[in-house]
Amino acid sequence: MFTQQQENIQNNEYFIKKSSLPQKSTVSKGKYSLQDFQIMRTLGTGSFGRVHLVKSIHNNRFYAIKVLKKFKIVKMKQIEHTCDERRMLKLVQHPFLIRMWGTFQDSRNLFLVMDYIEGGELFSLLRKSHRFPNPVAKFYAAEVILAIEYLHVHNIIYRDLKPENILLDKYGHIKITDFGFAKEVENVTSTLCGTPDYLAPEIIQSKPYNKSVDWWSLGILIYEMLAGYTPFYDTTPMKTYEKILIGRVNYPEFFVSEVIDLLNRLITNDLSRRLGNLQNGADDIKSHPWFHEVVWEKLVNKDIETPYEPPIQGGTGDSSLFDFYPEEQQLDYGIQCEDPYEHFFVDF
Ligand SMILES: Nc1ncnc2c1ncn2[C@@H]1O[C@H](COP(=O)(O)OP(=O)(O)O)[C@@H](O)[C@H]1O
Numbered sequence: 374m375f376t377q378q379q380e381n382i383q384n385n386e387y388f389i390k391k392s393s394l395p396q397k398s399t400v401s402k403g404k405y406s407l408q409d410f411q412i413m414r415t416l417g418t419g420s421f422g423r424v425h426l427v428k429s430i431h432n433n434r435f436y437a438i439k440v441l442k443k444f445k446i447v448k449m450k451q452i453e454h455t456c457d458e459r460r461m462l463k464l465v466q467h468p469f470l471i472r473m474w475g476t477f478q479d480s481r482n483l484f485l486v487m488d489y490i491e492g493g494e495l496f497s498l499l500r501k502s503h504r505f506p507n508p509v510a511k512f513y514a515a516e517v518i519l520a521i522e523y524l525h526v527h528n529i530i531y532r533d534l535k536p537e538n539i540l541l542d543k544y545g546h547i548k549i550t551d552f553g554f555a556k557e558v559e560n561v562t563s564t565l566c567g568t569p570d571y572l573a574p575e576i577i578q579s580k581p582y583n584k585s586v587d588w589w590s591l592g593i594l595i596y597e598m599l600a601g602y603t604p605f606y607d608t609t610p611m612k613t614y615e616k617i618l619i620g621r622v623n624y625p626e627f628f629v630s631e632v633i634d635l636l637n638r639l640i641t642n643d644l645s646r647r648l649g650n651l652q653n654g655a656d657d658i659k660s661h662p663w664f665h666e667v668v669w670e671k672l673v674n675k676d677i678e679t680p681y682e683p684p685i686q687g688g689t690g691d692s693s694l695f696d697f698y699p700e701e702q703q704l705d706y707g708i709q710c711e712d713p714y715e716h717f718f719v720d721f
């Protein structure tokens with residue numbers, strides 16, 4: 374109870390003083406090493422490496438460590454994105470964003486130490502539930518909005534909003550993880566990145582784009598939570614892109630009229646109409662009728678009952694809500710050898 378209260382006070386601060394990112398960070402490079410942790414099971418895998426559940430040998434607490442293979446990052450031309458991921462994670466502090474404690478590296482890999490978020494991916498809960506009732510989808514959407522609003526206020530575009538990157542803590546509040554595509558951007562950028570079903574049309578068309586691509590993705594996320602599938606789903610990314618560019622959305626008959634109105638204004642290629650991209654920014658979304666009963670100040674303080682409490686024993690390293698992944702027979706962590714990529718990752 375005490376820790377929860379303590380956290381709330383801090384959270385309130387984030388909500389009021391949202392003028393700039395904390396200038397000083399407690400996160401430093403090389404503060405940890407592999408010897409500080411016992412590596413346990415894999416929680417998720419990605420294109421550059423995997424995320425492990427680990428236990429600190431000092432305080433016996435559980436953390437998640439994202440391991441990225443240097444050669445894969447270089448091969449897939451993701452050096453800049455990876456350095457951005459570290460830089461963004463180091464700076465952000467928000468109740469609905471993952472907290473990173475530090476980073477280190479060996480000859481072959483980069484390691485990012487984060488809090489372990491025990492309740493699993495929103496993705497798993499959604500697939501198990503097929504779809505969420507209107508109030509449940511609204512709750513998760515509202516927490517996501519506060520997190521994205523915070524990032525945008527600090528000129529960070531997130532660019533990879535989707536249920537796989539939204540985790541649930543032991544109380545059922547969200548934590549957005551995966552800053553692999555997050556970027557500090559003053560105005561517009563043009564890199565093609567993200568996940569096919571969630572991509573805004575302007576990204577597919579290689580046009581310069583701005584923060585409002587995250588509000589498009591929010592629209593896709595809300596649609597997927599309510600319907601159980603994404604609006605432009607198809608069998609190949611190419612077909613999905615074609616549908617996105619045509620931009621016709623079919624709404625199941627059980628969608629309430631308020632959410633259809635909201636989604637029409639998020640999933641639109643007309644940037645002069647897209648909510649979040651207009652003069653009042655995120656406030657236009659927060660004051661939309663679909664969210665009329667949401668008390669935003671209470672929400673940021675986690676002072677609102679969550680719709681679902683993950684059935685896990687908090688603090689014990691329970692990982693029963695994560696899917697299983699085949700483990701690597703031989704981990705190449707901690708090996709001392711030649712490192713041809715050293716100069717790319719001096720920040721870690
Ligand atoms: N801090 C964390 N706590 C628990 N699980 C996590 C954490 N970070 C990531 N994961 C799990 O690992 C998966 C992959 O991590 P992510 O950062 O999204 O990597 P990628 O860039 O490969 O998608 C996530 O979808 C999630 O299931």
Ligand SMILES: [Mg+2]
Nearest residue numbers: 419537538551
């Ligand atoms: Mg991810």
